[in-house]
Amino acid sequence: MVLIQSYVQVPGNTDTLLDPAADSLRFVTEFFEAISQSASHIYHSALPLAPHSSVVRKLYGQHIHSPMSRIVTGIPTSWDSCTASAGAASEVGCAVWSPCGQSIAVGMGTVIEVRDSNTLERISTLEAPTTHLSAHSLSFSPDGRLLACLQEQENKLSPRSSVFRGNACVHVWDVQTGAIIRSIHVHGPGEIVFSGDSNRRVINFLPSFPSSKQYQFHIYDVLEDTQPHMAGLPWSHDHQMGAHWIHEGSLRFATSSGLGGHFIIGIRGLQQTSHLLPMVELFHVPRHSGKFSFSPVSFHASFVTEADVVILDVRNSRILLEVKAAQTPFIPLGHFSPDGHFFICGTEEPRIFIWENRSSDYGPWSNFRPRLPFEGLSFSPTMSSILTWGQEGIQLLNPGNQSTIPPPDEAGSCQKRHNHLVAYSSDGALIATARRKDHVIKILNALSGDPHQLIDTCMETLDIKIVDDTICMVSSCGLVWWDLETGGRAHGVYGVFDRSTVIDPGANHLALSHDCSQIAFAVGTMGPYLWRKGLTLARVFLDNPDGPVEVINIQPSPNQRGLWLLTSVTSKHRPSPHTPYTP
Amino acid sequence: MLEDGSFRNVTKEPLDSPWPWVNLFSCGYGIQGIGSKEWVVDSKGTKLLWLPPNWRAKNVEDVKWNDNFLAFLDGQDPDPIIIQFCP
Numbered sequence: 064m065v066l067i068q069s070y071v072q073v074p075g076n077t078d079t080l081l082d083p084a085a086d087s088l089r090f091v092t093e094f095f096e097a098i099s100q101s102a103s104h105i106y107h108s109a110l111p112l113a114p115h116s117s118v119v120r121k122l123y124g125q126h127i128h129s130p131m132s133r134i135v136t137g138i139p140t141s142w143d144s145c146t147a148s149a150g151a152a153s154e155v156g157c158a159v160w161s162p163c164g165q166s167i168a169v170g171m172g173t174v175i176e177v178r179d180s181n182t183l184e185r186i187s188t189l190e191a192p193t194t195h196l197s198a199h200s201l202s203f204s205p206d207g208r209l210l211a212c213l214q215e216q217e218n219k220l221s222p223r224s225s226v227f228r229g230n231a232c233v234h235v236w237d238v239q240t241g242a243i244i245r246s247i248h249v250h251g252p253g254e255i256v257f258s259g260d261s262n263r264r265v266i267n268f269l270p271s272f273p274s275s276k277q278y279q280f281h282i283y284d285v286l287e288d289t290q291p292h293m294a295g296l297p298w299s300h301d302h303q304m305g306a307h308w309i310h311e312g313s314l315r316f317a318t319s320s321g322l323g324g325h326f327i328i329g330i331r332g333l334q335q336t337s338h339l340l341p342m343v344e345l346f347h348v349p350r351h352s353g354k355f356s357f358s359p360v361s362f363h364a365s366f367v368t369e370a371d372v373v374i375l376d377v378r379n380s381r382i383l384l385e386v387k388a389a390q391t392p393f394i395p396l397g398h399f400s401p402d403g404h405f406f407i408c409g410t411e412e413p414r415i416f417i418w419e420n421r422s423s424d425y426g427p428w429s430n431f432r433p434r435l436p437f438e439g440l441s442f443s444p445t446m447s448s449i450l451t452w453g454q455e456g457i458q459l460l461n462p463g464n465q466s467t468i469p470p471p472d473e474a475g476s477c478q479k480r481h482n483h484l485v486a487y488s489s490d491g492a493l494i495a496t497a498r499r500k501d502h503v504i505k506i507l508n509a510l511s512g513d514p515h516q517l518i519d520t521c522m523e524t525l526d527i528k529i530v531d532d533t534i535c536m537v538s539s540c541g542l543v544w545w546d547l548e549t550g551g552r553a554h555g556v557y558g559v560f561d562r563s564t565v566i567d568p569g570a571n572h573l574a575l576s577h578d579c580s581q582i583a584f585a586v587g588t589m590g591p592y593l594w595r596k597g598l599t600l601a602r603v604f605l606d607n608p609d610g611p612v613e614v615i616n617i618q619p620s621p622n623q624r625g626l627w628l629l630t631s632v633t634s635k636h637r638p639s640p641h642t643p644y645t646p
Numbered sequence: 647m648l649e650d651g652s653f654r655n656v657t658k659e660p661l662d663s664p665w666p667w668v669n670l671f672s673c674g675y676g677i678q679g680i681g682s683k684e685w686v687v688d689s690k691g692t693k694l695l696w697l698p699p700n701w702r703a704k705n706v707e708d709v710k711w712n713d714n715f716l717a718f719l720d721g722q723d724p725d726p727i728i729i730q731f732c733p
Contacts, residue, residue: 135728485726496719496726
């Protein structure tokens with residue numbers, strides 16, 4: 064399918080040829096898991112779940128016939144930004160694209176997995192003999208045949224501390240055969256990277272040691288068991304090393320100290336025998352905090368902290384982009400695209416932001432919400448995809464997926480995950496939905512998904528339930544209800560809650576009786592109250608000598624003859640009990 | 647206080663009558679869904695529907711069964727996702 068997509072990239076008729084090919088690839092990739100289980104799930108799962116805009120759905124939608132399930136509402140209008148995702152048994156600590164972009168190496172603890180870059184299916188597993196070390200840094204050789212991994216001993220107190228004295232090891236595998244070519248015990252943690260112009264040299268960057276007065280890096284030959292070439296850069300301050308890479312035999316990296324940032328650009332001399340490398344260019348910049356990254360094609364460098372993102376031209380310290388975080392902090396990392404035209408970073412929400420290099424500055428290009436939260440991200444070599452990795456796994460994202468979400472400095476309202484509410488009518492024919500703290504309740508037809516009623520609640524919604532022909536809402540001041548059919552005039556028992564009380568919208572609870580005639584609800588220490596249809600409301604006083612209790616949760620009891628109230632007590636000496644309550 | 651400005655006393659009621667409570671969180675057809683797994687399966691283990699990652703347990707809110715209907719919210723779209731399972 065990838066080949067078909069590449070073949071049809073010809074001038075003219077691109078829409079009729081390329082769109083079905085691209086959509087078919089996306090269809091197969093998206094539903095690979097379902098289709099690989101059984102071909103019949105093309106019709107049972109894949110086609111019913113394909114978005115309305117999918118070419119495959121338009122072509123074959125008439126064949127959707129599943130005797131087992133029917134999706135009434137919720138079919139997306141278009142493909143989302145995530146083209147593939149894969150959970151991980153353990154935290155993904157690092158990941159890297161192969162130079163050709165056809166595969167991805169993923170480091171999870173002691174195991175390295177090589178995965179297909181379209182489906183994220185596992186191609187091979189590379190296991191390191193040092194089981195007590197965890198993968199920290201990965202690098203493919205320029206020809207893609209070798210994979211180097213730097214493993215470090217887990218040190219939860221300070222894994223990157225300059226006082227690191229633990230074990231570190233570099234393993235180099237032949238990716239085709241899975242055989243280890245060489246294992247090298249190295250002198251410390253840091254980063255590992257293949258030389259950009261050699262398939263046999265790897266460099267281990269070491270952190271700066273205050274006593275050494277220099278940065279050190281060790282250059283190893285992966286094919287010959289020789290002593291490493293050790294080199295260093297003299298420096299008089301206590302610095303921390305930032306980004307770096309090798310290109311055509313030169314190094315670039317950034318350093319920082321409390322006095323300001325320092326950039327050392329284009330150090331050549333890896334072939335020299337001297338232990339101190341000559342410095343080609345040095346720039347001082349005013350900024351000294353944040354995770355560094357360099358543009359591969361220009362003198363642009365980025366700094367990302369939890370509070371802001373800054374891109375500047377290190378030659379003149381001119382700021383090209385400065386964005387402050389809104390409610391959600393940035394993840395302190397960033398990455399330039401291989402052609403230097405784009406810069407990506409993300410927030411903890413999670414959301415990914417892409418900025419475009421507009422020659423004189425950087426402007427917003429797109430931003431979108433990925434499926435999984437992440438701790439690292441990078442563009443593919445072909446720039447057709449973005450890979451992210453983190454605790455919950457890896458995912459591939461389409462960078463061209465434009466979004467209408469405002470940029471991060473305006474996006475305060477969209478940064479928080481909303482709490483949504485759902486309630487059924489007793490006959491199951493209607494479904495009510497609302498958003499906590501919002502003022503609208505939507506009622507839909509469960510069979511067709513068509514809107515049935517829209518109720519303006521005029522006050523904050525904390526929870527909803529449907530009781531016979533009435534929809535009930537716990538609001539910030541009491542219980543309110545409407546006629547389900549007409550949405551007519553509201554009735555309620557207001558003033559149950561003190562208006563001056565600050566109510567945590569997540570701390571309210573409702574439970575519905577079996578015959579749908581009664582509701583129990585509570586908000587924090589207020590309640591529980593029992594409401595019976597017919598305007599009677601009762602406060603349940605729990606027998607607790609230690610004072611008022613806070614209702615943590617209300618659930619129907621397993622035997623359906625009582626309520627479980629999970630409560631807390633104010634006494635410091637008593638544990639929080641489950642208080643079974645049987646009326 | 648009612649909406650017309652009048653007040654209604656909150657009465658304390660005796661609660662000695664039988665008062666069964668319904669469990670809203672299970673389906674009468676033995677269908678198990680929206681768990682941590684990738685599939686909705688019936689009581690015999692037959693895979694009825696594959697769930698996209700954003701419809702799986704940790705990504706959805708307020709999952710409710712009603713007979714053979716399942717409704718939940720995926721945390722992003724304000725409208726619910728409704729699926730009818732045919733027993």
